[in-house]
Amino acid sequence: MSTGLQTIKDTSAAECVGQSRINREMRFAMMRASDIEQVAAIEADAFPFPWTRGNFLDSLASAYPAWVMRSHDGRLAGYFLLMNAVDELHILNITVRPDLQGTGLGRMLLNKITELAREAGMKSVLLEVRPSNQRALHVYLHVGFEQIGIRKNYYPAGASAREDAIVMRLLLSD
Numbered sequence: 533m534s535t536g537l538q539t540i541k542d543t544s545a546a547e548c549v550g551q552s553r554i555n556r557e558m559r560f561a562m563m564r565a566s567d568i569e570q571v572a573a574i575e576a577d578a579f580p581f582p583w584t585r586g587n588f589l590d591s592l593a594s595a596y597p598a599w600v601m602r603s604h605d606g607r608l609a610g611y612f613l614l615m616n617a618v619d620e621l622h623i624l625n626i627t628v629r630p631d632l633q634g635t636g637l638g639r640m641l642l643n644k645i646t647e648l649a650r651e652a653g654m655k656s657v658l659l660e661v662r663p664s665n666q667r668a669l670h671v672y673l674h675v676g677f678e679q680i681g682i683r684k685n686y687y688p689a690g691a692s693a694r695e696d697a698i699v700m701r702l703l704l705s706d
């Protein structure tokens with residue numbers, strides 16, 4: 533798996549959303565412990581049941597592949613954490629900063645993930661998503677993921693309630 537920095541310019545997204553205030557030049561770098569404070573702040577804004585700083589630190593300690601995406605001014609725009617399982621790459625967490633959601637950056641993160649998966653010789657990318665997370669579901673279907681199963685009562689849903697997870701898979705062609 534490659535390391536270091538990578539700059540990606542996504543002009544199609546810029547045309548699509550017409551958001552001139554967002555510079556579409558994004559830099560990817562592997563997540564470091566020094567990123568966790570900003571990552572956890574975005575996480576807390578983005579999810580009703582966010583990962584804790586400890587969850588992120590544990591993931592880095594376990595050497596799970598984790599990346600951040602920053603805009604030209606260095607601000608953190610999104611991140612993801614992955615887990616390799618033989619020939620499947622599992623997405624453990626994928627998040628775009630809330631004020632930038634819906635502007636094509638989720639697709640950029642997913643493109644980066646599939647690029648990493650191909651580099652590592654993976655056959656598929658897997659993820660779980662809440663049925664109530666309609667935006668994420670639409671995005672995953674949009675980029676080619678298919679539903680392959682349900683995990684019953686997978687997620688906490690408040691007041692001791694639980695929510696199922698939809699399991700989705702993207703098959704990578706050779």
Ligand SMILES: CC(C)(COP(=O)(O)OP(=O)(O)OC[C@H]1O[C@@H](n2cnc3c(N)ncnc32)[C@H](O)[C@@H]1OP(=O)(O)O)[C@@H](O)C(=O)NCCC(=O)NCCS
Pocket residue numbers: 548578579626627628629632633634635636637638639640660661662665666667668670671672674
């Ligand atoms: C889910 C998430 C990562 C998606 O990222 P995003 O930046 O909002 O999504 P994008 O703007 O890149 O959308 C990707 C594509 O899906 C489409 N799309 C987005 N929202 C959509 C919706 N509600 N309905 C239909 N299509 C939609 C977009 O049009 C885009 O297609 P295009 O590239 O052809 O224009 C982001 O919304 C997020 O961080 N949400 C909160 C955290 C979360 O739920 N993470 C996932 C947990 S499983």
